[in-house]
Amino acid sequence: MSTNRSHQTSTESGTPPALDVTQLRRAFGEFSTGVTVVTYRDDDGNPRGATMNSFTSVSMDPPLALISVARSARACAGLQSRPFTVNILSANQLDIALAFAGKPIDGLSVPWHDTASAPPRILGSTAWLHCDPWQTYDGGDHVLIVGQIRRYDARRLDPLTFHRGEFRRPGLKLLQLPRTVAFDGRPAAEWVDRVHRLHAIADAGITDDPLDI
Structure with a gap:
C-alpha cells in the first residue's frame, strides 16, 4: 500500500520519477x-x-x-x-x-x-x-x-x-519472409514463399541467371 500511495503522490504532484x-x-x-x-x-x-x-x-x-x-x-x-x-x-x-x-x-x-x-x-x-x-x-x-x-x-x-x-558491420541477410499467411494469421511454411518466387520468375520469362530459391 505504501508503494502505491507514493506512486499516486508523485503522479498527482506532476513530478515525474527520476530516470537512471x-x-x-x-x-x-x-x-x-x-x-x-x-x-x-x-x-x-x-x-x-x-x-x-x-x-x-x-x-x-x-x-x-x-x-x-x-x-x-x-x-x-x-x-x-x-x-x-x-x-x-x-x-x-x-x-x-x-x-x-x-x-x-x-x-x-x-x-x-x-x-x-x-x-x-x-x-x-x-x-x-x-x-x-x-x-x-x-x-x-x-x-x-x-x-x-x-x-x-x-x-x-x-x-x-x-x-x-x-x-x-551488418550480419547475414535475413531470408525473405513468406508473402502469404494462414487464415489464423501465422506465417505460411517456407516452401510457400519459394513457390511464389518460382512463379514470379516463370511469369517474367526464362532467364540465363542461376536460380537460387
Missing part, C-alpha cells in the same frame, strides 16, 4: 543505427567533422535531413548557419569514425574531397548528402539542425553500424 541515465543510455543503445561523419568548414575555411549516429531523414518535399549535435561539442557552433555534408560511413571506415570521434589513429590520412562550390566530404562513404542550413531547434543538451539537401550520391557498400555502444 545509465539505464536510459542502455535502452537507447538497443536501437541500431548507421554511423555518419558530418563535415563542414571552420572560420578559416579548413575542413572539419564530427562522428554522429543521431541522423535521420525528415522530408522528401522539400528534401530535408536532421542531425542532433551535443551542445558541448566543438561542431555545435561550427555547424550552425553553415553548409554541411552528412557522410554515411561504409563498414571499412571504422578508422574514420574513430578519428572524428576524438580517437585519432596514427598515420591516418583523411581522404577529403574539397571544392570551393560545396562543403567538404569524405571519399569512400556509402552515401553523402550536401545540405544547406534550413532550421535549428532546441533539443535539450543537444541542438537539432535540419538541413535542406542540395546534392547527394550513394553506392552499394556495406554500412558501418553502431549498437550497444560498439561499432559493428
Whole structure:
C-alpha cells in the first residue's frame, strides 16, 4: 500500500520519477543505427567533422535531413548557419569514425574531397548528402539542425553500424519472409514463399541467371 500511495503522490504532484541515465543510455543503445561523419568548414575555411549516429531523414518535399549535435561539442557552433555534408560511413571506415570521434589513429590520412562550390566530404562513404542550413531547434543538451539537401550520391557498400555502444558491420541477410499467411494469421511454411518466387520468375520469362530459391 505504501508503494502505491507514493506512486499516486508523485503522479498527482506532476513530478515525474527520476530516470537512471545509465539505464536510459542502455535502452537507447538497443536501437541500431548507421554511423555518419558530418563535415563542414571552420572560420578559416579548413575542413572539419564530427562522428554522429543521431541522423535521420525528415522530408522528401522539400528534401530535408536532421542531425542532433551535443551542445558541448566543438561542431555545435561550427555547424550552425553553415553548409554541411552528412557522410554515411561504409563498414571499412571504422578508422574514420574513430578519428572524428576524438580517437585519432596514427598515420591516418583523411581522404577529403574539397571544392570551393560545396562543403567538404569524405571519399569512400556509402552515401553523402550536401545540405544547406534550413532550421535549428532546441533539443535539450543537444541542438537539432535540419538541413535542406542540395546534392547527394550513394553506392552499394556495406554500412558501418553502431549498437550497444560498439561499432559493428551488418550480419547475414535475413531470408525473405513468406508473402502469404494462414487464415489464423501465422506465417505460411517456407516452401510457400519459394513457390511464389518460382512463379514470379516463370511469369517474367526464362532467364540465363542461376536460380537460387
